[in-house]
Amino acid sequence: MQAESPDALASAKRDVQERARRVRLMLFDVDGVLTDGRLWYGPSGEALKAFCASDGQGIKLLMESGIAVALLSGRTSPAVAVRAAELGVTHVLQGVDDKLAAFKAICARLGIPAHGTGFMGDDLIDLPVLRRCSFACAPREAHELVRSHVQYVAHAPAGAGAAREVCDLLLRSQGTLDAALARYLA
Numbered sequence: 209m210q211a212e213s214p215d216a217l218a219s220a221k222r223d224v225q226e227r228a229r230r231v232r233l234m235l236f237d238v239d240g241v242l243t244d245g246r247l248w249y250g251p252s253g254e255a256l257k258a259f260c261a262s263d264g265q266g267i268k269l270l271m272e273s274g275i276a277v278a279l280l281s282g283r284t285s286p287a288v289a290v291r292a293a294e295l296g297v298t299h300v301l302q303g304v305d306d307k308l309a310a311f312k313a314i315c316a317r318l319g320i321p322a323h324g325t326g327f328m329g330d331d332l333i334d335l336p337v338l339r340r341c342s343f344a345c346a347p348r349e350a351h352e353l354v355r356s357h358v359q360y361v362a363h364a365p366a367g368a369g370a371a372r373e374v375c376d377l378l379l380r381s382q383g384t385l386d387a388a389l390a391r392y393l394a
Contacts, residue, residue: 360374
């Protein structure tokens with residue numbers, strides 16, 4: 209495989225920053241993005257999920273900076289509802305078979321066009337949304353076909369900082385990261 213030229217890499221970086229700058233609604237898949245993708249079942253059959261505190265802080269920073277956040281999951285889990293409530297995420301779409309229809313519906317409800325959205329997904333069910341949002345991203349463990357259709361692949365692993373990396377990238381691209389962090393540096 210041939211290495212990309214420095215000009216091509218710089219152009220790709222500018223494209224990512226421009227796309228990230230436009231995001232007003234950021235959607236996240238849950239399993240394989242906000243978690244490591246493993247499904248744990250307790251003795252009563254309940255699904256257990258482990259979430260990364262750093263990813264949660266990134267989501268909070270996005271919302272505090274005026275970017276709407278939604279969770280868009282094909283599965284339904286009480287753990288997701290609890291985590292979303294804990295973070296203050298009010299747009300939680302679970303048990304969604306047709307993620308594209310759900311994406312279009314939330315965009316319409318919030319009055320945000322597709323070119324003002326971002327989505328982080330990891331598997332084939334996420335491709336229809338990833339191909340239509342403005343800023344498509346994935347964790348490094350995402351399916352190969354998914355990685356080939358996104359503008360940004362996180363360096364951090366899924367469920368362990370990948371979402372936070374994207375949140376920081378969005379805030380940095382929009383020039384709001386320093387303001388978002390300022391209260392912690394006072």
